[in-house]
Amino acid sequence: MIQNTSRIKKGRKFDQVIAGARTVFLRDGFEGASVDDIAREAAVSKATLYSYFPDKRVLFLEIAALETRRQADAFEERIDDTHPPEVVLPTAGRKILDFLLSDFGIAVFRIAVAEGERFPEIGHKFYDSGPRLVKDRLSQYLASWVAQGALTIDDVELAAEQFVELCKVRLIPKRLFQGPSAPDSAERDKIVESAVALFLACYGTRP
Amino acid sequence: MIQNTSRIKKGRKFDQVIAGARTVFLRDGFEGASVDDIAREAAVSKATLYSYFPDKRVLFLEIAALETRRQADAFEERIDDTHPPEVVLPTAGRKILDFLLSDFGIAVFRIAVAEGERFPEIGHKFYDSGPRLVKDRLSQYLASWVAQGALTIDDVELAAEQFVELCKVRLIPKRLFQGPSAPDSAERDKIVESAVALFLACYGTRP
DNA sequence: GCACAGCTAAACTGCTTGGTTTAGTTATCT
DNA sequence: AGATAACTAAACCAAGCAGTTTAGCTGTGC
Structure with missing residues (x-):
């Protein structure tokens, strides 16, 4: 650099x-x-x-922004609009979950939550350069498949947020409150798979 | 007392x-x-x-345990097993969301997340006396309606966690990272309603 | 009215922290 | 080689903190 x-x-x-x-x-x-x-x-x-x-807080803000931006960028490139939801959602979901569960993702999240009340800028910056970008990218993808008739969603932004939240089920709280555990790749797949099933059962256009 | x-x-x-x-x-x-x-x-x-x-940490642990226990107890009494999911889920979801969004719920969550890494006991105590009890009670309710044939769920615990997570969509992150906002009762209802729809589209037994 | 346990304000210890200053060293550019 | 800007170690400052101690006050039981 x-x-x-x-x-x-x-x-x-x-x-x-x-x-x-x-x-x-x-x-x-x-x-x-x-x-x-x-x-x-x-x-x-x-x-x-x-x-x-000038001070510790500004230094921290700089770091937080860099990190979350990096996270979202990494995700951005993973969605292939040409593939249908049944194939994109599982891999995208797994990607999201993997990042959120990393020591890295957990630490940033912890700090953003902890410091969000006292220093609102931290919360804003974290959300805008992390979760928000993911939501935007994902809802854009969903919208394109709504247009193609493979999905039936009236509020794509809400649906995107729901999908992300569904991927976090069980494992994120577990990691947050019960400490680190074994790698658990199979369990991650199970959660994401269930999230996709739940999601498509409602929003998927049944043939 | x-x-x-x-x-x-x-x-x-x-x-x-x-x-x-x-x-x-x-x-x-x-x-x-x-x-x-x-x-x-x-x-x-x-x-x-x-x-x-003896010290500050022990005092804090005492408070955290009291608070989360109180939260879960308040919720416990709100589920009426005799009413079907279409009526129980919306009110239960709204109840959960209201608590989680309260200044109170947010503060406890913030502290549990922030301090969970350095003091694992805090995380454990919070989870065990809060979210865990809610999950247990809700999955017990779900199981009873699975038995009655109104729901089709193979993993009721997972389903319960999914429902709770769906209720948190949008508004919890918003509150956490964008600060407090207007009361928004209509928006809360919309989120919960959408959560219920998503949930029942997958797990509900269609007539 | 006496004894005793619970309580008090306030000073104090020892330590850590964010941030500044000083006096001097190193790298880079011409 | 000399000038200039970047960097350094270390001392320093003021403030805040958890936790202790002291010396004395207050209420209740008997």
Whole structure:
């Protein structure tokens, strides 16, 4: 990444700071992370860090935005509009679930939820650059198949949100409140499969 | 409440402490709440507070357990097994949604999510005395109507979790990440209605 | 009216934190 | 080589925190 020149802030070690902050924030959360830790992890002096960012909160916002954006981008490219729902939904659902269940996805979600009340911008940024993009992309896909007559949906946005929520069933709460567990790939498939069945039983056009 | 005598810990002002801690923890979260604040809110000296609870974390656990238990109990009594799904699901769904959307429900959820990684007991206690009880009660209801032939479900627990998740669509993320908004009773009904439709289209036995 | 358990305000300890400053070192550009 | 901008380690500051201690007050039982 050479496009440092396009950054608003300047400095040779900018990327190091971003990387270090990412690591520490994701490991310890916002309150849990100390600026000293971040500086140490980034192998940078605190003074340098503070020359890039005015305070801890702004640094965190930067990281959160980068991360969620990255998440949504990765998902965006996975939907193939030329394939029908029966084949796209299972793989897309699995992709979504896999990300949400990753240590990464869980940590970002935790922080967004925890800090969302005190710092509304965090909540906004997280939603706008993560879940919202997924919803938009998915509902666009659904709309195209509604037009082709393979689906019958009056509110595609709502349907998209319902599908995502159905994929989260059981495993997300389990991970959130019962801690990490075994990989469980079969169980993930089962959940997604059930979500797809439920979804298509209602919105699918029966032949 | 006179049954103070049945408490493990003793002291005249125990209930005051609980009430104060409840207020402050729900307002500021775990890290955000200071013991001084709690003592002030409870109109009690810090020394008294520490005579009841060995440390801040234990006090918090006590509050969290009380709150989630209270939530589930309130719900438990609302399901009438003698009425069919078409009538029970909408009202039960609306009840669940109303609680989850309350300032109260949101605050408890936020704390459970935020603190769940560092203090797994908090996550466990929250899940066991909240969502889990709701799931159990709901799946028991569903099972009874499966037996009567009005529903066709092979995994009732999964179905119960799916229904709850469907009720949370849109409004919970909105509240979590976009802040509080207008009452929106009509929108709530719409979401629940759509959840019921989706649910019954798949699991309902068509006449 | 005495004893005792519960309570109190307030000071205090020890520690961590975000953020600043200083005085000096390193890299980069011409 | 010299100038300039970026970086550094380390000390420092002020504030906030959990938890303890002290020295004394209050209410209740007998």
